[in-house]
Amino acid sequence: MTLKEKIKNKKFIITAEIGPPKGIDIKPNLDEAILLKDKVDAINVTDSQSAVMRLGSLAVSRLLKEEGIEPIYQLTCRDRNRIALQSDALSAAALGIENILVLTGDHPSRGDHPGAKPVFDLDSVQLISAIKGLESGRDMAGKELKGIPKFCVGAVVNPGADPIEPELIKFEKKIKAGAEFFQTQGVYDAGAFAKFIGQVKHYNTCIIAGIILIKSPDMARFMNKNVAGIFIPDSLIKEVEAAPDKQQKAVEIAARTIKELKGLAQGVHIMSLGWNKLVPQILDKAGL
């Protein structure tokens, strides 16, 4: 069953994530992904994450597919205009990649090429519409396509956004534009997440809760300070601080959070930030 079918059939979805390297030495990433092959439903491939130039997400998505892993091709609005975005979506379809996760993308000034021209010709809502348009056989200019692609279009939502209302307005627009699933920003507080789910339940869409492993207390504090919508409670940071084995603690916290979120979300998306080898243990401990 493909991810699209699983989403439709209300299966519980498990996804992980890999970040392509700067360069072409992709073997370590593929090895990491292969470890998860039968444990997860699909693996996200990030698109020059944090606006740091890297190997392309489309190429790595295809390489995952060749390993028998279902990729979720991340496509940001940061670097390409509407011609390139539509063309890349078609390229994905031609390479057998169905899942596209649409994101705005970080501003280039935050990355390692701060002088780059920020494109953002389309925003994430418009890009979802454009991809759905391709599925209906026409491009944004209304021109007919030869051979019609099929996609499973995802988007992101931040349950911790403050204020939440503008985030919810945009979330609704993404659904109207045709988003079929959502992956969320990292969740650490099941109570707050439950409140968010209460606000969006009536949309009856597939929400996959984000799990970001806490690798160290410093990382947790850094995220609290710098990452929008992330709130890691002090008690959790203290717990990590006191743990002799940080990896085991990360596994334990992630598994515990997943258990709490299982009944609330239709899936979990584990962002391990390089610790993908721990994902099987996390799933095992979470009873998945």
Next chain:
Amino acid sequence: MIITKQKPIDDILKCLEKVSSVYIVGCTQCATVCKTGGEEEVKKMKEFLESKGKKVIAAEVWDTPCNLLEVKKRARDRKADLEGSGSLLLMSCGDGAHTVVIGTGMPVVPANDTLFLGQSERAGRFNEVCALCGDCTLFITGGYCPNALCPKGLQNGPCGGAKDGKCEVSPDIDCGWLLIYNRLKDTGKLDNMKNLLPPKDHSRAIRPRKIIVDAVKNRK
């Protein structure tokens, strides 16, 4: 108003390296308000260049360097002095600098960098609030322009990168979409934000833009 900022003085000197006599031109309008080309700044520039051994043929504030007819008139009136100088130093915006190149035929060095179309908040404080996109949608976004106020120019709401109301690009920038949201909410027009806005038509702003006002076009 066109907001300008004086280039680093060393850069200006470098541009004038091979020039021994300079004709300084300021502007009575925007550059005067920005303090980059008013009487005071022009006088200061004259003293500085003289201290560096340059001969300053003239130091004037023109009204205005961006008006081609005015510049041509000045070029006729001041022909001898202009021709006696090695270069003009334009303490105006880029529009003024270019117009003086065309209107006088002289070499021109720009003393300023031209930054943006700005609102004057109060003396010496300027804000970019219009991006000159050629397709104004302020009536939808509560008078706050997402193209100018959001570094990504998003049309359909915030990117999610703002923290404590500040943009991911810099803590000095308010999230433009939060400003729009608050304004629409306060004025009971939040529905405006719920409509899916189409991508901008960038063909409306292909450079260089040119316009002939209808009233002029139809004049016999």
